[in-house]
Amino acid sequence: MTPSSMQHGNVRGRIFSGVQPTGNLHLGNYLGAIRNWVQLQDSFESIYCVVDLHAITVAQDPDQLRQSTREVAASLIAAGISPERAIVFNQSRVAQHSQLAWIFSCVARLGWLNRMTQFKEKAGKNRENARVGLYSYPILMAADILAYRATHVPVGEDQKQHLELTRDIAQSFNQAYEVDFFPLPEPQILGSATRVMSLRDGSAKMSKSDASDNSRINLTDDRDQIAQKIRKAKTDPDALPSEAAGLEDRPEAKNLVGIYAALADSTVDAVLAEFGGRGFGDFKPALADLSVETLSPMGEKMRDLLENPDHIDNILDVGAARAEAIAAPIIDEVNEIVGFLGRRS
Ligand code: TYM
Numbered sequence: 001m002t003p004s005s006m007q008h009g010n011v012r013g014r015i016f017s018g019v020q021p022t023g024n025l026h027l028g029n030y031l032g033a034i035r036n037w038v039q040l041q042d043s044f045e046s047i048y049c050v051v052d053l054h055a056i057t058v059a060q061d062p063d064q065l066r067q068s069t070r071e072v073a074a075s076l077i078a079a080g081i082s083p084e085r086a087i088v089f090n091q092s093r094v095a096q097h098s099q100l101a102w103i104f105s106c107v108a109r110l111g112w113l114n115r116m117t118q119f120k121e122k123a124g125k126n127r128e129n130a131r132v133g134l135y136s137y138p139i140l141m142a143a144d145i146l147a148y149r150a151t152h153v154p155v156g157e158d159q160k161q162h163l164e165l166t167r168d169i170a171q172s173f174n175q176a177y178e179v180d181f182f183p184l185p186e187p188q189i190l191g192s193a194t195r196v197m198s199l200r201d202g203s204a205k206m207s208k209s210d211a212s213d214n215s216r217i218n219l220t221d222d223r224d225q226i227a228q229k230i231r232k233a234k235t236d237p238d239a240l241p242s243e244a245a246g247l248e249d250r251p252e253a254k255n256l257v258g259i260y261a262a263l264a265d266s267t268v269d270a271v272l273a274e275f276g277g278r279g280f281g282d283f284k285p286a287l288a289d290l291s292v293e294t295l296s297p298m299g300e301k302m303r304d305l306l307e308n309p310d311h312i313d314n315i316l317d318v319g320a321a322r323a324e325a326i327a328a329p330i331i332d333e334v335n336e337i338v339g340f341l342g343r344r345s
Helices: 003-007 027-040 062-078 096-105 110-114 117-123 132-146 157-176 223-232 251-263 268-275 280-306 309-338
Strands: 014-019 045-050 087-090 152-154 186-188
Touching: 014 027, 014 132, 027 045, 027 062, 027 152, 027 251, 027 280, 045 062, 045 309, 062 087, 062 280, 062 309, 087 309, 096 132, 096 157, 096 309, 110 132, 110 157, 117 132, 117 157, 132 157, 152 157, 157 186, 223 280, 251 268, 251 280, 268 280, 280 309
Parallel strands: 014 045, 014 152, 045 087, 152 186
Antiparallel strands: none
16 A cells, blocks of 8 residues: 555545546446446545546547536546545646656656557557657556556556556656655456447447447437447347357457446356347347446436536536645655755745
8 A cells, every 4th residue: 555545544545547538438438447437436535537638639629628528527427426525627627747747758768658559559550640649648647647646547458558557657767766656556457348349340449439420339329329329239140159158259249248247237157148049139129228228317417417517617626626636745746756946935
């Protein structure tokens, strides 16, 4: 346990996690991350951040960015995050993230960033034209986490490599300055849907940036949209197997069964015990009903919340002040460790 987590009277540690405000949240974000955030907020001191600084690593329309930030904050609350128990805020409001990111740019090595697969995927072939911010994105992520000396980071599987880099940066800082200041944060990749795949292609991750809206279920989709997307989801012609091993080499079937298990709070084995031997003609309507039942109330709640944008903005204001109160003294200490001449108090 780190000194910072003890300081705040929390025996289990401190959580930090983030989500980008680049469009609607989808089922992958929910099952891979946000649902776990809701559960963890009761046992950890939890800080949940809408990462607008990360969002501008690709082009954004300013008005749209503001609106998406509000919408994502509303989704978090609609999903069950309590702004009293957890801290909810948008990243750009707490300057310490950017300050620490610069210091970490002077700790991390080019070779470490060159290994990041997400940059390679996002930059595509025209790497020379990629923004520098897209390249150094994982450094800002390390700063997000370590500005709070967070000990646990609940994320989907796609963030695993970024968290390994965060640990490398923490360790390297500690070594370079001969301190034991930053904890090495633990990724928490929880549940049976840590990598939800596209509904149109079982080999691609469900993603906000997929051109086809039918590839994902958005948390804003209404009942009909949810049911229709499940009906149209790509499958194969075979019946479901009765054991998990039978899902290997059947990526679409594996994805839908994984989604069902996660939404039902069950396991893949239990779902196959029920549906094994039955075709998608039986399974898809059951999955559609379950999805509508669990997801549509969130969409409705979010739409209600957005009718009063001031309320959301107030929550983010309070969250930013609480976040800054934790990060500011930590970054003061970092400045001292690094050797910056500070203000005379
Ligand atoms: P983002 O906005 O892409 O996604 C937010 C969370 O959702 C998870 N996720 C998925 N999980 C399962 N299946 C999927 N198809 C799927 N798609 C997304 C992600 O793993 C993530 O947990 N870099 C981060 C945001 C970030 C962050 C941080 C996270 C910035 N700073 C500090 C943790 C700690 C991102 O782009 O997430």
